[in-house]
Amino acid sequence: MNPRSILAIAGVAALALSGCVKNADPNATNAINVSSTVDDCEVSATSATSGNVTFAVKNDGKKVTEFYLLAEDGLSIIGEVENIAPGTSRNLTVQAQPGSYFTECKPSMVGEGVGRKTFEVTGKQVEVDANEQEATAAAVAAYTAYTKDQVGRLVTEVEKFVAAYQSGDDDLARKLFPLARTSYERIEPTASQFGDLDPKIDYRKPGAEAEGIEFTGFHRLEMDLWLKEARKNYPDEKITALTKAERTKYGNQLVADVKALNEKVTANDFVLTLADITNGAIGLLDEVAAPDGKLPGEEDEFSHTDLYDFYANVEGARVAFESVRSIANSKGEAAKELVGDLDEQFAAMLALLSTYGNYKDGFVSYDTVNQQKRNELGAQLNALSEPLSQLTDTVLSANK
Amino acid sequence: MPTSNDRGLSRRSVLGLIGAAGAAGAVGVAGAVAIAGGDDSDSAQSMVEFNGAHQAGITTAAQEHLYFASYDLTSTADREDIKELLAEWTEAAARLTKGQEVTAEGATGGGPHKPPDDTGEALGLGPNNLTITFGFGPGLFDDRFGLAAKRPAELAELPSFAFDLLEDRYSGGDLCIQACADDPQVAVHAIRNLTRIAFGRAQIRWAQLGYGRTSTTDKSQETPRNLFGFKDGTANIFNDEKEDLAKWVWADGANQPWMAGGSFLVARKIMMLIESWDRVRLSEQQAIFGRDKGEGAPLSGGTEFTEPDFEMASTELGGPVISLTSHVRLAHPDANAGKRILRRGYNFVEGNNNLGQISGGLFFLSFQRSPQQFIDVQKSLAADALNEYIRHVGSAIFAVPPGVKPGESIGAGLFS
Numbered sequence: 001m002n003p004r005s006i007l008a009i010a011g012v013a014a015l016a017l018s019g020c021v022k023n024a025d026p027n028a029t030n031a032i033n034v035s036s037t038v039d040d041c042e043v044s045a046t047s048a049t050s051g052n053v054t055f056a057v058k059n060d061g062k063k064v065t066e067f068y069l070l071a072e073d074g075l076s077i078i079g080e081v082e083n084i085a086p087g088t089s090r091n092l093t094v095q096a097q098p099g100s101y102f103t104e105c106k107p108s109m110v111g112e113g114v115g116r117k118t119f120e121v122t123g124k125q126v127e128v129d130a131n132e133q134e135a136t137a138a139a140v141a142a143y144t145a146y147t148k149d150q151v152g153r154l155v156t157e158v159e160k161f162v163a164a165y166q167s168g169d170d171d172l173a174r175k176l177f178p179l180a181r182t183s184y185e186r187i188e189p190t191a192s193q194f195g196d197l198d199p200k201i202d203y204r205k206p207g208a209e210a211e212g213i214e215f216t217g218f219h220r221l222e223m224d225l226w227l228k229e230a231r232k233n234y235p236d237e238k239i240t241a242l243t244k245a246e247r248t249k250y251g252n253q254l255v256a257d258v259k260a261l262n263e264k265v266t267a268n269d270f271v272l273t274l275a276d277i278t279n280g281a282i283g284l285l286d287e288v289a290a291p292d293g294k295l296p297g298e299e300d301e302f303s304h305t306d307l308y309d310f311y312a313n314v315e316g317a318r319v320a321f322e323s324v325r326s327i328a329n330s331k332g333e334a335a336k337e338l339v340g341d342l343d344e345q346f347a348a349m350l351a352l353l354s355t356y357g358n359y360k361d362g363f364v365s366y367d368t369v370n371q372q373k374r375n376e377l378g379a380q381l382n383a384l385s386e387p388l389s390q391l392t393d394t395v396l397s398a399n400k
Numbered sequence: 401m402p403t404s405n406d407r408g409l410s411r412r413s414v415l416g417l418i419g420a421a422g423a424a425g426a427v428g429v430a431g432a433v434a435i436a437g438g439d440d441s442d443s444a445q446s447m448v449e450f451n452g453a454h455q456a457g458i459t460t461a462a463q464e465h466l467y468f469a470s471y472d473l474t475s476t477a478d479r480e481d482i483k484e485l486l487a488e489w490t491e492a493a494a495r496l497t498k499g500q501e502v503t504a505e506g507a508t509g510g511g512p513h514k515p516p517d518d519t520g521e522a523l524g525l526g527p528n529n530l531t532i533t534f535g536f537g538p539g540l541f542d543d544r545f546g547l548a549a550k551r552p553a554e555l556a557e558l559p560s561f562a563f564d565l566l567e568d569r570y571s572g573g574d575l576c577i578q579a580c581a582d583d584p585q586v587a588v589h590a591i592r593n594l595t596r597i598a599f600g601r602a603q604i605r606w607a608q609l610g611y612g613r614t615s616t617t618d619k620s621q622e623t624p625r626n627l628f629g630f631k632d633g634t635a636n637i638f639n640d641e642k643e644d645l646a647k648w649v650w651a652d653g654a655n656q657p658w659m660a661g662g663s664f665l666v667a668r669k670i671m672m673l674i675e676s677w678d679r680v681r682l683s684e685q686q687a688i689f690g691r692d693k694g695e696g697a698p699l700s701g702g703t704e705f706t707e708p709d710f711e712m713a714s715t716e717l718g719g720p721v722i723s724l725t726s727h728v729r730l731a732h733p734d735a736n737a738g739k740r741i742l743r744r745g746y747n748f749v750e751g752n753n754n755l756g757q758i759s760g761g762l763f764f765l766s767f768q769r770s771p772q773q774f775i776d777v778q779k780s781l782a783a784d785a786l787n788e789y790i791r792h793v794g795s796a797i798f799a800v801p802p803g804v805k806p807g808e809s810i811g812a813g814l815f816s
Contacts, residue, residue: 210564211782279684286676291791292565295755371754378755382675389679 031056034103036065036084041105041115050123053096055103057081058089063108068149069094069119070102075186075315076322077145082109096121106149110262111156135327136274143277143323144270147187150316151262154183158258162251165221168244174225178305179359181218184258185309186316189283190272194264200257204292204299205234217257219302220250226302233301274324278392281320284313285385295378297366307363310377311353317388318346327395335394338387345384352380443582444526450497452803453661454650455810457531458742458767459639461618463580466610466746467587468667468763469595470537470573470796471602479545479815481601487809488597489534489577493590494806499527502593519596522589530581532590534810535665535798539574550814552656554664554770555799562782563791570669570794573605578665578765584611606794608669610746610763617744623696623704627672627747627760628789630689631696634704635732637742648740651769658813661802663767666774669794672761677789688785690726698728710734725785735780739773741766761790771797 030048034041034057043055057067064085069078069092078101079094098121104113161180165173184191184202192198199208201217208215215223223230224242231239242250264270292298294306294313321342328339357363369377448456473482492502499522501507507520541551560566579590588609595604614626615633619640623631637644653660677685686692690699690708698708700721708728714721722729733740744767749760766774781787801811 206565207563210560211562212560279681282679286673286679286788289676289755289757290673291671291753375754375756378757382756385675385679389681392681 030054034058034067034105035060036067036105036107036115037061038107039114041067041103041113041117043103043117043119046118047120047122048096050096050098050121050126052093053121054091054093055081056089056091057084057105059084059086061107062086066106066109066113067092068102068104068106068113070104070116071322072100072102073315073318073322074102074116075146075150076319077142077149079142080145095126097126098123106152110152112153132327132330135330139277139323139327140272140274143320144272146319146323147190147272148265150183150187151191151258151265154180154258155255155262157183158255162221162255165225166247166251170225173221174303177218177222177225177303178300178308178363181305182308182312182315182359184218185287185312186284186319187280188287188313188316189280190265190276191261192283194261197257197261197264201254201261204301207292216250216253218254219300221254222300222302224250229302229304274327274395275392277320278324278395281317281391282385282389284317284320285381285388288313289378289381289385294366295374295381297369297374300366304365304367305363306366307353307356307369308359311350311359311363314346314349314353314384317384318350321346321388321391324391324395328391331394331397335397338390338394341387342384342391345380345387349380349384352377444528445499446529446582447498447527448529448531450494450532451806454663455531455533455800455803456497457533457578457580458649458663458744458800459617459645460529460531460580461621461639462613462615462744463529463531463587464582464611464613465580465584465587466613466763466765467579467584467591467607468610468765469577469579469591469607470605470667471575471577471595471598472605473539473544473574473602474600477545477601479547482540482545483809483815485598485601486534486811489594490804490809492594492597493532493534493810496590496593497527497530497532499525499530502597519589519592521592522586525583525586525589528581528583528586530579530586530590532594533578533580533665533800535576535578535800536811536814537573537575537796537798539572547814550656550658552651552659552664552799554651554655554772555797556771558666558771558795558797559775561778561792563787564795565791565793566795567793570606570608571796573796573798575602576665576667576796576798584609608667608746608748608763608794609750610748612747614745614747614762615743617742626762627674627749628677628685628689630685630691630693631704632689632727633743633745634691634696635740637740644740645742648769648773649742649767658801658811658816659799663769663800664771664774665798665800666764666766666768666771667794667796667798668764668792670762670764671759671791671793673789673791674758674760680789687723688726688789690722690728698722699726708732723785725783727781727784727786730780730784731777736777739776741768741773741777767800 030053032048032055033044034055036057036059038061055067059065064083066080066082068080070076071078079092081090081092084090101119101121102116103119104116106113157180161173161176164176199213203217204219205215205223227239227241288294288310294310297306299309300306325339328335448460450456496502501518503517505517507516507518507523510516538555538557541547577591577594579587581587613624615636616623617636617639619638623634626632637648649663651659651662682693686699691697692699696704697706700709700712708722710720710722710729712721729735745762745764748763749758751759753759768774804810
């Protein structure tokens with residue numbers, strides 16, 4: 001994985017989003033046709049040379065669609081076009097740096113995309129001539145698009161999870177639980193800014209009780225799915241299985257709450273700033289280290305699926321970092337060193353977490369990770385958090 | 401940072417004030433006097449009077465160090481044991497606060513064949529303004545000791561608050577002793593020897609060492625800093641605010657006459673998420689507290705003791721200069737129907753947790769006429785932006801009986 005190639009292009013992505021790619025040499029433009037159908041996203045080429053690349057996206061499906069160019073991590077958005085009505089076309093132009101990418105369409109504009117395919121850009125590094133304001137607008141636009149994308153995915157993943165839970169397929173629900181949470185964990189500081197939703201969606205049992213609010217959301221369902229662990233953690237309480245009616249109630253509420261979150265982040269007045277993005281990155285890592293967080297194994301105290309959340313928090317922080325990379329890189333030598341350091345620490349953190357598994361095959365249960373190993377994770381988390389806390393100042397500083 | 405000499409001087413001048421404030425109708429006045437002694441350090445010899453209308457250690461100018469112990473009564477203890485224990489504790493405390501050994505025989509005068517009465521580690525250290533303050537937890541008034549009828553109506557377990565993460569091992573207790581001194585060893589010596597006296601009747605449930613005061617109870621003292629690096633508690637009740645002390649600190653004994661002149665003590669062990677806090681940018685740290693970090697002035701301007709202007713609007717923030725979720729706003733009497741509490745907390749650091757994070761924070765202590773004052777302020781703090789960086793892990797409440805005249809026992813009113 002070479003995060004540098006992604007980052008180089010992030011600034012450009014912003015240009016594309018704000019629709020102001022300048023000095024584009026028409027001769028150098030790669031024109032690529034995309035057809036968004038009901039269940040696929042056909043792209044007329046699998047590679048292009050670096051420089052301006054234009055995707056002419058035609059909606060050959062039945063629902064309003066979107067097209068994405070994603071970075072190599074599959075999460076960061078390099079460029080997107082939204083609201084392509086059936087039968088119409090829209091163009092996406094990006095100034096692409098050499099590297100590996102993914103293309104993807106999203107009919108009905110919510111949830112998981114369809115037809116994800118790799119897309120290679122070859123050739124030489126392209127000089128970027130974005131000014132500060134454009135670069136900032138680009139970074140914010142890219143990260144905002146990412147947030148919307150994640151919340152959209154959250155809705156569909158939660159619907160799947162809740163459907164399994166309500167149908168009584170507990171084995172499947174237990175499998176889907178940690179996966180349904182990942183989109184949320186990647187953008188949690190953003191969700192937290194809508195004060196009343198985070199407590200409903202993601203409060204832990206002790207937190208809800210301390211505040212005297214009803215215990216609902218992910219962890220309420222978790223407690224019901226891992227009853228034996230719940231009784232072990234709270235031996236003095238009589239914890240009973242939820243009835244079918246209660247499953248319906250708590251399941252429906254979780255779906256309604258993540259849908260409400262989706263409405264908030266897709267609303268026109270949803271605005272993020274550059275500092276929101278970089279501070280959010282630190283917030284994500286704080287979520288891991290907190291005494292009621294993942295590192296001490298308190299977040300998912302019944303399922304012990306903390307490592308999924310941990311990984312997702314780090315991924316979310318890295319996307320935030322990626323979206324401001326080109327800005328940071330324009331701030332002089334010390335800033336470049338910081339970017340290099342963060343590349344190294346993010347890679348080390350994710351590599352260490354990967355020794356415990358992955359989303360597809362599953363992560364090991366966190367109660368099997370002994371104290372010494374938790375300490376090792378904590379030490380790497382500190383190594384990453386410390387330079388990351390310098391990022392806001394760096395991106396907000398004057399150009400050097 | 402004042403030198404120890406400065407502190408000694410200011411403390412003495414302070415004590416004069418307390419004496420004046422407390423003189424009305426008091427049998428003995430809680431005040432400190434420097435006595436001439438063999439030690440060449442004035443501050444080490446500085447002493448706080450144990451006897452008085454109120455117990456010392458509440459309005460006494462906050463000393464530098466704390467050792468606090470909460471006790472459970474043993475399963476065999478009965479009413480008579482408690483009465484005797486309190487009498488013995490009172491006698492010992494009166495000696496210890498004078499800088500004396502716990503008994504006349506002390507550390508070396510008991511002959512070679514018995515263990516010394518006094519543990520000896522404070523020999524030659526001087527009184528160091530030691531105060532010893534006793535309190536009674538709700539458990540003392542349950543059905544074990546026939547004291548239920550003496551229970552102050554206000555003394556009940558605290559409700560749970562937002563962001564509580566309480567642990568039994570840091571919470572509760574039937575009795576408590578707060579020992580404060582300017583030398584930590586003097587405070588530890590006091591608790592150690594009083595604990596020894598209690599064996600068979602009471603034993604320590606939990607204890608807390610505090611190494612730096614975080615509160616000021618006297619206007620001549622500089623406002624100290626908490627482990628977040630901020631001056632907190634600037635708007636404390638000071639020991640010369642006689643009317644406010646009467647209104648907000650001293651219990652009137654309306655429902656339990658033995659409590660007249662006493663107070664209620666709330667202890668909260670608050671862990672700080674030190675590593676996360678240290679990665680917060682300065683502007684946000686200041687927004688969270690509502691004060692500037694260097695001077696301690698409210699963000700609305702002025703100096704440390706300038707009253708915050710909560711109405712002042714910021715064009716940049718599109719809201720008030722002092723944020724709606726800032727600590728200074730929510731803890732301020734303006735946000736709490738004018739209610740005040742007397743804070744007397746200490747910083748603590750006790751090594752690290754098993755994830756390599758510093759275990760430190762604030763051992764919060766407050767004295768109030770009714771626990772409801774604390775409850776209201778703490779509820780108001782539910783929206784405090786600071787909550788992201790703290791966790792309350794311990795909680796206890798105690799009724800603090802009034803002070804005693806020479807020859808009387810602490811809490812004698814319980815048994816009359």
